[in-house]
Amino acid sequence: MGIPAQQGLEDRGTGQVPDSSPPEPPSDYSLILPDGWYRIPLDPEQCTRSVDALVERQFKGIDNQPHAKRQVRNDLLDQADQAIGNGGIEMYLSLQAAGPITIPASLLVTLTPEVREADKSLEEVARELAHSGPPGIETTIETLPTGEAVRTRSRTEAARDDATGEVLYSTSLDYYVPVPATGSFLVLSFSTPLDMIADALVKLFDAVARTLTWRGPTNA
Structure with missing residues (x-):
């Protein structure tokens, strides 16, 4: 994540010799998503490739809906651009199915x-x-x-x-x-x-x- 450290936090004291090094922020995080959730990294270099791969996957074998395919791609890229502008790190979309229906849900992670x-x-x-x-x-x-x-x-x-x-x-x-x-x-x-x-x-x-x-x- 590249989270910056905050300096000068108060030492609350534990009766032990305090650690002289300042508190350090984590460098990253991890989450566990259910099977069937698709990750879109909100990095300009990776985002478009990830969206294109998702669209190709969802429209595999469907050659007669180029307009719908293009619209889905544009909508996803618009969502990603907006999320990046708001500090988004990554986005997950649910592709889980209940019978013939995909369960719509999403997760946006923002710093x-x-x-x-x-x-x-x-x-x-x-x-x-x-x-x-x-x-x-x-x-x-x-x-x-x-x-x-x-x-x-x-x-x-x-x-x-x-x-x-x-x-x-x-x-x-x-x-x-x-x-x-x-x-x-x-x-x-x-x-x-x-x-x-x-x-x-x-x-x-x-x-x-x-x-x-x-x-x-x-x-x-």
Whole structure:
């Protein structure tokens, strides 16, 4: 990830001789995704190749839909460009199937800038997210193997069916995980437009978030 270190953190004291080296941030992280999820690295040099490979895979054996194929490719590249501009590191798309239907879901991993003051508690961060989020947003503090994180869940109107006028909803689940020895968050942003099984997918999203581990040097 290349996460910058934050200098001058307070030594809280343990009765032992303190380590004279400053806390170091992790250099990377790892996540475990279910089988059937496709990773798109949000690096300009790799992103286009990854999107092209996905489109070719999904349209394999279908030669009579060049417009649909081109539209899917353009939509994915637009999503990736927007995510890169917002600090996105990687994106995962669900290709899991239930019978003939692909279960639509996604995960975007983002590294925020140094936005968190050293003395700001996660409770304060949670209150700010609740205040700025959509109506009905649920905000809690959860404990992951990496430590405490802010979890938010929301359900918002995504679109409206032109034929029936039915409102279509999207469910989002976000984890704001403090990066050790920095003022940044690693944000795991899960989403699904499949309202009828949103609760089941949220359980899956929570399970994925609990697989997060830091890699690389850190003595925070």
